[in-house]
Amino acid sequence: MIEVREARKRFSDTFVLDGVTLTIGEGERVALMGPNGAGKTTLVRAILGFYHLDGGRITVDGYTPTEERVRVLERIGFIPQTPPPIKLSLEELMEYVSQSSGVDREAIKREALRMELDIERNLQKPFFKLSGGMKQKLLIAIALAKEGSYLIFDEPTANLDPKAREHFYSLLEELPERVATIFITHRIEEIAGLVNRKVYMDLGKVVEDEYL
Amino acid sequence: MSNLALVAKLDIKESLRSRWFLVYLLVFGGLMALFFITGITDSVVMGFTGLSRLLLVYIQVTIVILPIFILITTVKSISADRESAILEYMLSFPVSLSDYYWGKMVGRFLITFTPVFLALLVGIVWGVVKGAEIPWAVFFIYSAFLFALSALFLGIAFFISTIVKSHDMALGSSFVVWITLLAFLDIALIGLMLQNRWSDEVVISIAMLNPLEVFRVGAITLFDPELTVMGPVAYFLLDTFGREMILLYAVIYPISLGLLFAVAGYLFFKKRDLL
Ligand SMILES: Nc1ncnc2c1ncn2[C@@H]1O[C@H](COP(=O)(O)OP(=O)(O)OP(=O)(O)O)[C@@H](O)[C@H]1O
Numbered sequence: 399m400i401e402v403r404e405a406r407k408r409f410s411d412t413f414v415l416d417g418v419t420l421t422i423g424e425g426e427r428v429a430l431m432g433p434n435g436a437g438k439t440t441l442v443r444a445i446l447g448f449y450h451l452d453g454g455r456i457t458v459d460g461y462t463p464t465e466e467r468v469r470v471l472e473r474i475g476f477i478p479q480t481p482p483p484i485k486l487s488l489e490e491l492m493e494y495v496s497q498s499s500g501v502d503r504e505a506i507k508r509e510a511l512r513m514e515l516d517i518e519r520n521l522q523k524p525f526f527k528l529s530g531g532m533k534q535k536l537l538i539a540i541a542l543a544k545e546g547s548y549l550i551f552d553e554p555t556a557n558l559d560p561k562a563r564e565h566f567y568s569l570l571e572e573l574p575e576r577v578a579t580i581f582i583t584h585r586i587e588e589i590a591g592l593v594n595r596k597v598y599m600d601l602g603k604v605v606e607d608e609y610l
Numbered sequence: 611m612s613n614l615a616l617v618a619k620l621d622i623k624e625s626l627r628s629r630w631f632l633v634y635l636l637v638f639g640g641l642m643a644l645f646f647i648t649g650i651t652d653s654v655v656m657g658f659t660g661l662s663r664l665l666l667v668y669i670q671v672t673i674v675i676l677p678i679f680i681l682i683t684t685v686k687s688i689s690a691d692r693e694s695a696i697l698e699y700m701l702s703f704p705v706s707l708s709d710y711y712w713g714k715m716v717g718r719f720l721i722t723f724t725p726v727f728l729a730l731l732v733g734i735v736w737g738v739v740k741g742a743e744i745p746w747a748v749f750f751i752y753s754a755f756l757f758a759l760s761a762l763f764l765g766i767a768f769f770i771s772t773i774v775k776s777h778d779m780a781l782g783s784s785f786v787v788w789i790t791l792l793a794f795l796d797i798a799l800i801g802l803m804l805q806n807r808w809s810d811e812v813v814i815s816i817a818m819l820n821p822l823e824v825f826r827v828g829a830i831t832l833f834d835p836e837l838t839v840m841g842p843v844a845y846f847l848l849d850t851f852g853r854e855m856i857l858l859y860a861v862i863y864p865i866s867l868g869l870l871f872a873v874a875g876y877l878f879f880k881k882r883d884l885l
């Protein structure tokens with residue numbers, strides 16, 4: 399269970415998270431929405447332990463992200479808003495992932511193949527030289543192969559062509575029941591069948607939280 | 611393999627592919643090799659008593675170039691990754707912050723120090739080929755000096771890299787550190803001494819707090835036991851501390867200082883926002 403209690407985070411003099419309270423239980427499929435700058439990415443980063451809160455608390459299965467980051471991150475698969483320009487080759491990146499998170503490399507390759515990304519052919523290529531869509535696919539494959547209890551996607555489909563998007567959504571449909579997902583998106587129509595809860599943020603607050 | 615070793619290994623692999631490393635290897639490795647070869651040649655000719663002008667020039671060049679090279683190449687290791695959001699992704703995996711930070715540091719240390727050390731080895735091999743008697747003690751002590759100097763600037767670079775949020779700021783700050791240490795090497799101190807406003811002891815004590823000066827004094831002491839090129843200051847130092855103490859200090863002081871900076875950087879890394 400991810401529990402966010404009255405979380406507050408300030409950057410210079412504005413509260414980007416201004417008392418966010420949110421509980422996400424096992425198997426929930428959440429669409430996290432809201433205008434640009436609402437604080438969605440900041441909330442996700444706080445859950446991942448990148449930010450120290452100025453107030454309130456966050457726990458993931460009882461663990462505090464900033465204090466027990468390894469415990470927390472073992473449970474979460476994460477796809478960032480934009481693929482970072484990682485200079486490691488795909489081979490090295492997979493080594494990093496599989497060693498640090500105990501993910502089977504073959505599992506990553508299998509997930510990638512399901513989105514028509516052939517990792518085998520690009521093993522020596524630096525990650526940043528892949529096309530935008532290929533990067534996104536690889537990050538998705540890694541997150542899925544990690545088989546955590548939580549999947550957090552920060553607008554993962556921006557770079558995907560329509561066909562790849564379809565592939566991606568069908569992969570999500572096959573996720574085990576117990577997996578909870580947080581799906582940041584601006585286009586809820588696209589993932590309507592995949593979510594059962596809609597959380598709307600604005601100005602660092604949750605302004606709407608409804609079960610569909 | 612531990613996560614620390616994993617981070618170090620991948621950082622080394624990445625560095626080996628990069629252009630800065632190639633430049634570093636050629637320029638610095640070449641320079642170091644030349645320096646040491648000259649040192650050995652000199653020793654053949656003069657039996658290690660006098661310090662040739664050339665050798666002195668090389669010591670000076672090391673003082674100027676080694677720090678800035680290490681600073682420039684390592685100061686971005688965390689700040690640039692933070693800026694480009696690489697850090698966000700890499701740290702979204704269950705790797706402890708200490709494994710990540712110290713792993714990066716170990717990787718960078720190996721990648722910056724190994725070429726320097728290899729260059730010294732080349733010098734030794736060259737000396738053997740030339741039939742010179744190898745001054746093993748000098749070789750080991752000088753390696754220790756370079757080790758200490760590398761460790762110091764690596765520590766400073768990682769400290770800057772973690773406390774500063776952007777890559778530009780990191781580069782700028784490391785430049786300031788470098789210039790400051792260089793300026794206090796001679797210009798400022800000689801000025802003070804000339805004006806005689808402070809006693810010689812105070813000026814020399816300040817000088818011995820500057821790790822670059824410490825390296826210089828150490829290196830000169832090593833190659834020129836009488837410290838002739840340093841003039842009157844040398845007598846003061848030798849009388850007060852003795853040669854062994856000076857050599858020991860030139861190894862221990864920079865390493866401790868570097869470690870201090872590295873640990874401070876780590877605490878910042880742990881206690882402050884990562885992004
Ligand atoms: N590290 C940071 N330092 C300072 N300000 C920040 C930082 N990160 C985010 N902000 C600010 O916090 C606010 C919320 O940013 P956030 O990225 O969380 O928005 P978002 O809801 O994800 O928006 P988008 O839909 O555009 O992705 C913005 O005003 C942003 O400028």
Ligand SMILES: [Mg+2]
Binds near residue numbers: 479552
């Ligand atoms: Mg965002």
